[in-house]
Structures are given as structure tokens and as C-alpha cells.
Amino acid sequence: MIQFQYKREKNNILISLKTDSTQYGTFHRIATIIYALKLDILSGELGTIEENGVQFTVDSFILQAEDNNTTQAAFQLGVMMDSLFSQNAKFEEILEKLQIPEPAIGTFFKESPEFIFTDLTEKNQTCLYLESSAGRGLLYYVSRILMENKINIISATIETDQQSGRAKDSFYLTSAGGAMFASTPLSEKIRNEILAPLQTKTV
Structure with missing residues (x-):
């Protein structure tokens, strides 16, 4: 429906x-x-x-x-x-x-991206704050990695700063088991997978 x-x-x-x-x-x-x-x-x-x-x-x-x-x-x-x-x-x-082409991932993270995971104990959710250069395909790319890690998006706020051209997005998440995960290896795994194409370029 x-x-x-x-x-x-x-x-x-x-x-x-x-x-x-x-x-x-x-x-x-x-x-x-x-x-x-x-x-x-x-x-x-x-x-x-x-x-x-x-x-x-x-x-x-x-x-x-x-x-x-x-x-x-x-x-x-x-x-x-x-x-x-x-x-x-x-x-x-x-x-x-x-036949979707891969977005230009390097352009999203060329200027000091921020990935901050914070556990919100009162909600039993993890907040992922993402700040990076904005661009078409950013959310397609990030949401794919969250899906591959079986992350539930409970809610989110998506914003683009029109002056700086930076995305400032907050996702409220739980793991596949419905738990917070900021203090677990899962948060670092997600961070590394999101930034992997950029890291490959610099090697």
C-alpha cells in the first residue's frame, strides 16, 4: 500500500x-x-x-x-x-x-566529512549525524550501506545548507535486533564502508 x-x-x-x-x-x-x-x-x-x-x-x-x-x-x-x-x-x-550509474562518491566527501554516532538511551536509538558536501546520489549511496547492514531508519531529518552547499543529515537508527550500536564495532564498520571509495583513491 x-x-x-x-x-x-x-x-x-x-x-x-x-x-x-x-x-x-x-x-x-x-x-x-x-x-x-x-x-x-x-x-x-x-x-x-x-x-x-x-x-x-x-x-x-x-x-x-x-x-x-x-x-x-x-x-x-x-x-x-x-x-x-x-x-x-x-x-x-x-x-x-x-541501470543506475554509481554516483560520484568522491565529490561528497572531499571536504572534511563528519560521521558522528551517538546512542540515545531514552529512545533506544542511535543517531547518525552526517555532514558532507551535498550532491545527487548521496542519500542513495548512504542508505544502500545502511540497508546492507540491516539498519532500521526509524526517522530522519535531511537538510542542505544553501550557502555552503553541505548536507547536514540526522538519522535515528537501530540495528537489525532493534538495539543501539554507537559503541559497537557496527558503527565503525558502517563508517568505513561509506568512506571506502575515498580511501581506495588515496592508497
Whole structure:
């Protein structure tokens, strides 16, 4: 099930979506479609709510189209999201059809990236604060690594500083077992995997 809405605001697209898909990797699926359609996430809010005992993912984003063709991009986005969350959809098959190029990862982390993991004991969640150079594909790339490590994104705030051009994103996470992990080897593993392409270049 997915409820999808969008509207244009100047050169941006404002979208909101609600789905009963709450397992790890849900945001990565959304970020993949956005990246594949050459859209950039300028800001957004991700959250999880419960209604009548059922959990839902509720997200909203402000997107920018690469070629400013917002009407066509928004229509394609709605079609792709509907396909992505249909019961018969297989994410791997959708990926194969899209033939998504790898983003220019080196450009995201060329200027002193920050990765700060903090355990929030009152919420039993780990906050990952990520600050780096912004760019199309950043969230697609980061969310893929979180998905591969079976990390649940409970909520998130995505921001882009328009003056500095830096992404300042906060993710509230749990491990596959529903636990905090800032003080475990898992946080360092995630950090190393995110920065691996950059480290390979400097060797």
C-alpha cells in the first residue's frame, strides 16, 4: 500500500508518501527511484507512525529536478513509487531495468566529512549525524550501506545548507535486533564502508 502526493513549488517538487512497508531498506528503495529519475533531495523528513496497531512509513521531501522538468519528473516518480511498493514488485528486477550509474562518491566527501554516532538511551536509538558536501546520489549511496547492514531508519531529518552547499543529515537508527550500536564495532564498520571509495583513491 502506498499513498503518494506531490505538488510543484517554483523549480522544486514537494512530495509526501505513506506506506505500510517499514522493514529496513524502505528508504533506500525511495532514494533509489529519486536518484534514478535524476532528482536531488534538498530536504526531507522521515518518520514511522502506528495506526490501529499497524506501522507506517511517512516521508516528505523537497526535490529538485536536474533539468528543471518538474512536471514530467513528478509524474514518473508517482508511477515508479506505485510499482516499487506493489505486492508483486521485485526490487532487484526494478534495479536491473533502471541501470543506475554509481554516483560520484568522491565529490561528497572531499571536504572534511563528519560521521558522528551517538546512542540515545531514552529512545533506544542511535543517531547518525552526517555532514558532507551535498550532491545527487548521496542519500542513495548512504542508505544502500545502511540497508546492507540491516539498519532500521526509524526517522530522519535531511537538510542542505544553501550557502555552503553541505548536507547536514540526522538519522535515528537501530540495528537489525532493534538495539543501539554507537559503541559497537557496527558503527565503525558502517563508517568505513561509506568512506571506502575515498580511501581506495588515496592508497
